[in-house]
Amino acid sequence: MANQLSQPQMIVALDIGTSKVVCLVGQVNPGEQTLEIVGVGSRPCKGLRKGVVVNIDQTMEAIQGAVGEAELMADCKIHSAFIGIAGSHIGGRNAEAVVAIRDGEVMQSDLDRVIDAAKSGANPVDQRILHVLPQEFVVDDQGDVRSPLGMAGVRLEGHIHLVTCSANAAQNLEKCVRGAGLEIDEVILEQLASSHAVLTEDEKELGVCLIDIGAGTTDIAVFMRGAIRHTVVIPIAGDQVTNDIAMALRTPTPAADEIKVKHACVVPQMVDPEQTISVPGMGDRPARTLARQTLAAVVEPRYEELFSLVQHELERSGYADQLAAGIVMTGGSAKIDGAVQLAESIFHLPVRIGMPQSLRVGGMDEYLHNPVYATGIGLLMYGKQKLALTGSNSGTRNARHGEGYGEFFGKMKHWFASNF
Numbered sequence: 138m139a140n141q142l143s144q145p146q147m148i149v150a151l152d153i154g155t156s157k158v159v160c161l162v163g164q165v166n167p168g169e170q171t172l173e174i175v176g177v178g179s180r181p182c183k184g185l186r187k188g189v190v191v192n193i194d195q196t197m198e199a200i201q202g203a204v205g206e207a208e209l210m211a212d213c214k215i216h217s218a219f220i221g222i223a224g225s226h227i228g229g230r231n232a233e234a235v236v237a238i239r240d241g242e243v244m245q246s247d248l249d250r251v252i253d254a255a256k257s258g259a260n261p262v263d264q265r266i267l268h269v270l271p272q273e274f275v276v277d278d279q280g281d282v283r284s285p286l287g288m289a290g291v292r293l294e295g296h297i298h299l300v301t302c303s304a305n306a307a308q309n310l311e312k313c314v315r316g317a318g319l320e321i322d323e324v325i326l327e328q329l330a331s332s333h334a335v336l337t338e339d340e341k342e343l344g345v346c347l348i349d350i351g352a353g354t355t356d357i358a359v360f361m362r363g364a365i366r367h368t369v370v371i372p373i374a375g376d377q378v379t380n381d382i383a384m385a386l387r388t389p390t391p392a393a394d395e396i397k398v399k400h401a402c403v404v405p406q407m408v409d410p411e412q413t414i415s416v417p418g419m420g421d422r423p424a425r426t427l428a429r430q431t432l433a434a435v436v437e438p439r440y441e442e443l444f445s446l447v448q449h450e451l452e453r454s455g456y457a458d459q460l461a462a463g464i465v466m467t468g469g470s471a472k473i474d475g476a477v478q479l480a481e482s483i484f485h486l487p488v489r490i491g492m493p494q495s496l497r498v499g500g501m502d503e504y505l506h507n508p509v510y511a512t513g514i515g516l517l518m519y520g521k522q523k524l525a526l527t528g529s530n531s532g533t534r535n536a537r538h539g540e541g542y543g544e545f546f547g548k549m550k551h552w553f554a555s556n557f
Contacts, residue, residue, distance in 0.1 A: 145164045145166055146164070146524060147162060147163070147164055147165075147213065148162075148163040148164075148165065148517050149161070149162055149163070149207075149215050149217065149219065149322075150218060150513045150515075150516030150520065151200065151203070151204070151219065151221070151319070151513075152221045152327075152513040152516065153182070153185070153196065153199075153200065153222075153314075154182065154188075154221075154223075154351055154352060155182070155186065155188055155353025155374075155376065156353070156376070156469075157180060157199070157203075157352075158196075158202070158203040159177070159179050159509075159510065160176070160177070160179070160200075160203040160204045160215075160218070160513075161174055161176065161177055161207065161510070161516070161517055162174065162175050162176030162208075162210075162215065163175070163517040163520070163521070164211075172517060172518065174505060175211045176207040176211025177505075178203035178204060178206030178208075178210070179203055179206065180198075180200075180202035180203040180206070182195065183195050184199060186353060187224060187353040187354050187372045188222075188353050188354045188370070189225075189226065189306050189309075190309040190313055193312060196313040197313045197317045200314060200317040204218075216319065217319055217320035217321060217322050218314070218319055218320075218321065219322045219516045219519060220311075220314055220321055220322075220323070220325065221324075221325055221326075221327040221330050221513075222267070222302060222307060222310060222324050222326060222327060223326075223327040223328075223353075223354050224302070224303070224306055224353075224370060225354065225372040226303035226306045226370075227300065227326065227356075227368065227369075227370045228301045228368075229298060229299065229367060229368030230298070230301075231272070231296065231366070232256070232296075233294065233295060233296045234251050234255040234257075234294070235292060235293070235294045236250045236251045236254060236295075238276075238290050238291050241291070242287060242288070242289050243286055243287060243289075243290065243293055244286070245286065247293050248285070248286070248295070251293050251295035252269060252271070252295060254295075255295055255297045255299075256297075256299065258299075260301060261301075263303060263304055264301040265301065265303075265307060266299060266300070266301055267300045267307070267324065268300040268326055269297055269299060270297060270298040270299075270329075270365050271295065271296075271297050272296040272297060272362075272366065273362065273364065274293060274295050274296070275293070275296075276289075276290040277290040277291060283363065298365050298366065298367075300329075300368055322523075323520075325519055326358075326368065327349060327351075327356050328347055328349045328356035328358040328368065329358060329365065329368075329515075329519075330512050330515035330516045330519055331349045331468070331491070331512045332358060332360065332515065333518040333519050334467075334491075334511045334515035335347070335465055335467050335491030335493060336465060336491065338363070339462070340360070340462040340465065341360040341361075341363050342362060342363050343461040344359075344360065344361045344362075344456065345360050345464070345465055346358070346359050346360075346447075346451060346456075346464050347360070347467070347491070348447055348464060348465070348467070348468075348471070349467050349471075349512065350374055350375065350467075350468040350469070350470040351375060351468045351469060351470060352374055352469065352470065353372070353376055354370050354371065354374050355370070355373060355374045355468075356370050356371075356468075357369045357370070357371065357447060359451070359456045359460070361459060366454070367450075367456060369450050369454075371443065371446050371447065371450070373439070373443050373446065374468075375397070375469060378397055378401070378436055378440070378473075380393075381435055381436070381439050382435055382436070386416050386427065386431075387418070387419055388416050388418065389417060396414065400429055400432055401433070401436045401473050401474065402433045402436070402473065402475045403437050403441075403473055403476055403478075404437065404478050405430050405434050407433075407475050407478070409429070410430060412428070412430075413427065413429060414427055433475075440476065440479055441483070444479065444480055445483065448484060460486055463484075463487035463489070464484055464487070464489075465489055465490075465491040466489070467490065467491035467492075467508040467511040468509070468511060468512075471490055471491075471508050472490065472507075472509075477489065491511060492506050492507065492508060492511075493505060493507070493508075493511050494514075
């Protein structure tokens with residue numbers, strides 16, 4: 138047993154996004170309990186639309202490719218993974234319930250009963266509960282109790298946040314993962330995973346809104362007093378911006394996406410009027426030169442629409458005026474120039490870009506310190522937390538590391554050179 142405990146424990150994260158699949162292999166080193174990323178794999182994915190699987194074969198192929206890359210880099214065999222889920226089928230609601238404390242002191246059985254009572258509210262038949270997230274408890278007249286175990290009382294009230302998802306959408310995602318040869322440790326809401334990577338505990342206490350802008354969806358989570366209070370998914374994100382550029386500038390979609398990443402800005406006033414960009418033509422038409430301000434004028438309305446929809450959701454949730462820590466934006470489509478300035482002008486709150494927290498990732502730190510990897514790194518951190526609570530191993534528990542660090546970083550250098 139002592140020998141088993143001294144072995145590094147492995148965790149695998151699988152971020153199955155609308156535009157790509159990312160697989161990360163994390164190693165929890167015994168004693169230090171530090172999380173070191175030892176494998177990364179990424180593959181383009183055309184099998185999802187707005188976070189929902191529409192082509193199982195293409196999605197499985199992308200998963201297999203990303204997992205294969207991560208296995209090669211980490212020199213291990215991946216058996217299971219923590220999976221992120223998103224999509225407009227995701228729903229969130231707050232629920233509460235009251236039970237009598239049976240023995241005059243709150244026991245685990247009392248907590249289980251109050252949570253089960255809160256879960257028992259009507260859910261649509263095509264929805265399944267994805268997460269049950271406690272917010273706070275009330276013991277008799279004592280409110281805002283985070284951990285009521287052992288407290289004396291006669292009445293226990295529980296407030297929880299329920300996250301639901303389409304049963305069919307979740308089953309299709311799980312079918313793709315299992316079809317790629319993996320078991321599933323847990324399916325996790327993507328903005329919940331991202332919050333582990335980019336939010337601080339102080340922000341969660343004071344009140345913060347996390348906006349995870351991906352390719353197909355924008356995922357929102359509001360935290361207050363250390364707990365999640367509101368979740369929603371908006372089906373507008375980076376792909377719509379790419380389509381706007383392709384149509385307005387009459388250029389192929391892949392070229393439009395590259396132009397968005399390299400040159401787009403959401404505030405035309407921030408762009409030098411003399412600055413120009415080259416725009417590839419359709420078919421055999423030659424490339425054209427356009428002012429970068431023209432591109433900004435195309436991109437700005439879509440981000441204004443997105444941020445206005447987020448603001449509407451915040452007002453609907455009732456937390457718009459309680460976000461003392463402001464807004465944290467993450468995800469690949471949050472990196473665009475001017476996004477922070479435009480968001481601050483709409484939300485009238487401080488806004489920052491959420492980068493994954495610094496991990497012990499060796500030579501990969503400069504590459505993974507990027508909002509693109511927020512969900513993947515958050516899934517690893519979520520898995521590490523679960524590992525600490527259960528004391529069990531997951532993912533690549535039979536991994537064999539058969540190479541030196543020189544070979545490892547050589548693989549890292551080759552992977553990033555071919556993916557960026």
